Amino acid sequence: MSESDDKCYISEMKKNVYIHTFGCQMNIHDSEKMLGILEQEGFTETGDPNDAELIIFNTCSIRQKAEQKFYSELGRIKAFKKKRPRVQIAVAGCIAQQEGKNILRKAPHVSFIFGPQNIHALKDFVSGKIVSTALEDNPEIEKTDLPAKRVDGVRAWVTIMYGCNNFCSFCIVPYTRGRERSRPTDKILAEVKELAARGYKEITLLGQNVNSYRSNSNFPELLKILNRVGGIERIRFVTSHPRDLSEELIAVMGDLPRVCEHIHLPLQSGSNKILRLMNRGYSFEEYIQKVSKLRNKIPNISITTDIIAGFPGETDDDHMLTIEALKKIEFDGIFAFKFSPRPGTKAGGMENQLSDGLKSMRLIQILELQDKITEHKNKLLEGTFQEILLEGESEADRKKLTGRTRTNKIVNIPWIEIKKGALISVEITKGRKHSLEGKLLVQDLKGAVDKKGKI
Ligand code: 5AD
Ligand code: SF4
Numbered sequence: 001m002s003e004s005d006d007k008c009y010i011s012e013m014k015k016n017v018y019i020h021t022f023g024c025q026m027n028i029h030d031s032e033k034m035l036g037i038l039e040q041e042g043f044t045e046t047g048d049p050n051d052a053e054l055i056i057f058n059t060c061s062i063r064q065k066a067e068q069k070f071y072s073e074l075g076r077i078k079a080f081k082k083k084r085p086r087v088q089i090a091v092a093g094c095i096a097q098q099e100g101k102n103i104l105r106k107a108p109h110v111s112f113i114f115g116p117q118n119i120h121a122l123k124d125f126v127s128g129k130i131v132s133t134a135l136e137d138n139p140e141i142e143k144t145d146l147p148a149k150r151v152d153g154v155r156a157w158v159t160i161m162y163g164c165n166n167f168c169s170f171c172i173v174p175y176t177r178g179r180e181r182s183r184p185t186d187k188i189l190a191e192v193k194e195l196a197a198r199g200y201k202e203i204t205l206l207g208q209n210v211n212s213y214r215s216n217s218n219f220p221e222l223l224k225i226l227n228r229v230g231g232i233e234r235i236r237f238v239t240s241h242p243r244d245l246s247e248e249l250i251a252v253m254g255d256l257p258r259v260c261e262h263i264h265l266p267l268q269s270g271s272n273k274i275l276r277l278m279n280r281g282y283s284f285e286e287y288i289q290k291v292s293k294l295r296n297k298i299p300n301i302s303i304t305t306d307i308i309a310g311f312p313g314e315t316d317d318d319h320m321l322t323i324e325a326l327k328k329i330e331f332d333g334i335f336a337f338k339f340s341p342r343p344g345t346k347a348g349g350m351e352n353q354l355s356d357g358l359k360s361m362r363l364i365q366i367l368e369l370q371d372k373i374t375e376h377k378n379k380l381l382e383g384t385f386q387e388i389l390l391e392g393e394s395e396a397d398r399k400k401l402t403g404r405t406r407t408n409k410i411v412n413i414p415w416i417e418i419k420k421g422a423l424i425s426v427e428i429t430k431g432r433k434h435s436l437e438g439k440l441l442v443q444d445l446k447g448a449v450d451k452k453g454k455i
Contacts, residue, residue, distance in 0.1 A: 015043040018052035022070055023060025025238065026177075026206055027093055029148065029157040030116055031058045034092065036147035037122045045149070049080070054088045054126065059095035061172055063340035070095060074107055081109040090114070090125065094176035098343075104131065116177055117162070120146055145187055154391055154421040156200045160188055160222065161207035166241065168268075169279045169346035170308060170339060173208055180209070185216040189225055196231035201421050202389055205237040211244035220252040227256040233423060234389060234406065235259045239266060243281040245290050254297040261298050262332075262408040265290070266306035270325030271318035274311050278347070284325060291329055302332035302407035309366055310339045310359030312350035319362050323369060330373050332407065336366045371433055378409070378431030385427055385441065386411065392420045410435040 017038050021031045046052050060066040088111040091103050097115030112131040124130050150156050163178040213219040235258045242265055253259050272283045294301050338359040341348035388403035388411050400412040426438035
């Protein structure tokens, strides 16, 4: 078979796969699922695209920036493919879902495409049976028990539901990931038990709107069931929709010892006019009420949020309402984004789009204010004792170890020989803008030392 013969598929060769993941946690976990399937097909992951026979771009289209990054990578890889025609290039994720076969037409160097709902068919793609899937939402064929290859060893992500029904006017997710589908409770439980047996300590339940999880149990019931799995010390979940955050969930969060004291609760805007235009389904007053209930039930809870700067028609007054909201609520952290018009969404087609300059200015104001709030809140933690789950060496400083509090704050401590995955107690010595510094409390090392007795 010649080098350029496109029918010469990778199954006959040395098999290395390189996955470039763009975007959110959902995509990172989807890449783990792709690796899980590919390992069963004899592939090994490589961190170097030059070593790979299969290169997958797992794309994100939530904002234009992520999309642009992908397209520039796709352009760059064209020359690479020319030199090495046997390398298969795949486009996965939300852009593949959205663009479909257009990608194959626009970029003939792409070998196959598949959306987030068709990961299970990866085996057929690499064997050359198909080059694109029927991209419509098809829960019948969607397999929910894909074997994820998890790299972390301590923290694992578990999908509990797919898709979203909310159609927030700015958001492309309902179009790319389809309607809401919840995984059966017993499948989730089995996966979590297996993770516990493999030594995982923390799970994060993933869904676009976990509060509307409905299967053999609702979401609070699911948490109760998972709270009983021995070995799992911490349970987290993302993302919660403020409209669907129920009293029952708040009660369960407060009562269950393994459910962490953190919630990511996207506000998006402090202006009721903008919230209405966004089709969010709650007012600022309703949001504040939920925050109060959370804080009453779980006094040390950390609350983080998403904010969009410069939604179409946002006036200076609307923007100021968001600024006031940040001051009033004092979030522990935020993700803030410039509004990015997405094709096919209602807000993308709205007339009164703001200039990029104005959006940038508002975004900077939001981020600068929040930086001060976060730093202030982190400073208040100085001198307190926190339980942290050790994740390993700090990437920024190899002389330090890094872990997270139950409230999801990053804590760095001086390096010490101690096993990853240990739950340790630290005293916070410094609160910074984006992290905390701590020192280990030696008397609390029970269970943290490794088998050789070293700490
Ligand atoms: N423009 C800017 N931000 C967006 N988000 C979603 N869609 C857009 C968009 N078109 C943000 C929202 C959401 C987070 C995941 O991404 O804040 O909560
Ligand atoms: Fe997008 Fe809204 Fe669904 Fe979140 S809840 S994924 S922002 S449509």
